[in-house]
Amino acid sequence: MSYKRVKMIGAYCPNCQRKLDILLSEYEQNKVCICFRCRTLYEFDGEKLQKLGLSKQITLQEKLVLEPLVKALPEQHRYKGRGSQLRQKDQSFERAWLSLAEYERQFGEPLGFGKCDLRADAASCKWCGKELPKGRRSFCKDSCSRNYSQATFTKRHMASVPYRIACRDRFYCQISGADLAQYNRHGIRIPASNGELAIHHLIFVSRKGTDYEQNLLTVSIDVHKAYHAGEAEIVKQVHRILEQRRAIHSEKMQFE
Known part of the structure; x- marks a missing residue:
């Protein structure tokens, strides 16, 4: 069975808003969507997008199924x-x-x-781009500093x-x-x-x-x-x- 991996305009992950990678197969009615940023799988049944729950635990039976797969790899x-x-x-x-x-x-x-x-002008605020008040080097106000830290650290996903x-x-x-x-x-x-x-x-x-x-x-x-x-x-x-x-x-x- 072969799959075609595509990205469609407007198909974004409901969780992080990144474009979804959609796996298409002519043999299956349900389509699988993957978000590589938040590592989430979705299934589309033709009407709605359903998040698939993934378990990290592996059973003995599953290990036995996977062993031949590993041996088959180059x-x-x-x-x-x-x-x-x-x-x-x-x-x-x-x-x-x-x-x-x-x-x-x-x-x-x-x-x-x-x-x-990444500022083009060192005298401007890193977040809003406004001119820095006297005595400030990076942000024009504390809220800009918090927003910047959140975007570049808390939610950077890297x-x-x-x-x-x-x-x-x-x-x-x-x-x-x-x-x-x-x-x-x-x-x-x-x-x-x-x-x-x-x-x-x-x-x-x-x-x-x-x-x-x-x-x-x-x-x-x-x-x-x-x-x-x-x-x-x-x-x-x-x-x-x-x-x-x-x-x-x-x-x-x-x-x-």
């Missing part, structure tokens, strides 16, 4: 060893970004880019490591130049993803690529998909960046 897709986002859990590995403390311990240096200021990489790259796709930052209600560009941002590992996790900052690249979701689909020009540009960085940082970009 060798390069079986994560057996130490690698970037891999965390050992029981006899398997699960993917999760490094914490900032673990990043520093693993690579012997802190991950910088903790401050990201772990610390990928967020800092996006800050390093100023929220621009490093291949296409697309603007991936969010714009608030005042039309001000703020350091938060607009929902179309992805962080790409130059050396894949499955090939023992690490979460080291030089192994990470900010790209748009469309560029990310095009790269993994093998689009020649995109692959060429990404590999050019990979070779430049690997020539200097190879020891930290990949585990031996």
Whole structure:
């Protein structure tokens, strides 16, 4: 059975308002919708959108069903060893970004880019864009500071490591130049993803690529998909960046 993955204008997640990815199959009447931001599954029965409850617990019978599936995967897709986002859990590995403390311990240096200021004018408020009163450096009033913190921290929907990489790259796709930052209600560009941002590992996790900052690249979701689909020009540009960085940082970009 094959599926077609599409995004439709106006099809947004009821929870976080990101565009839904819809899986279409000619053999099934019910359609599955996926939101990758809040990790939620929905099913559409032709009349209404129904949220699907997901359980993290796995039964013994389910394990027995999954074992042949794992064995059927190509060798390069079986994560057996130490690698970037891999965390050992029981006899398997699960993917999760490094914490900032673990990043520093693993690579012997802190991950910088903790401050990201996208203002074109340093004398304007980061949130509303108004001229700063005397004595203030970032926000014209306390409410602007709270709104900014909420948008860039509380509700940013990104772990610390990928967020800092996006800050390093100023929220621009490093291949296409697309603007991936969010714009608030005042039309001000703020350091938060607009929902179309992805962080790409130059050396894949499955090939023992690490979460080291030089192994990470900010790209748009469309560029990310095009790269993994093998689009020649995109692959060429990404590999050019990979070779430049690997020539200097190879020891930290990949585990031996």
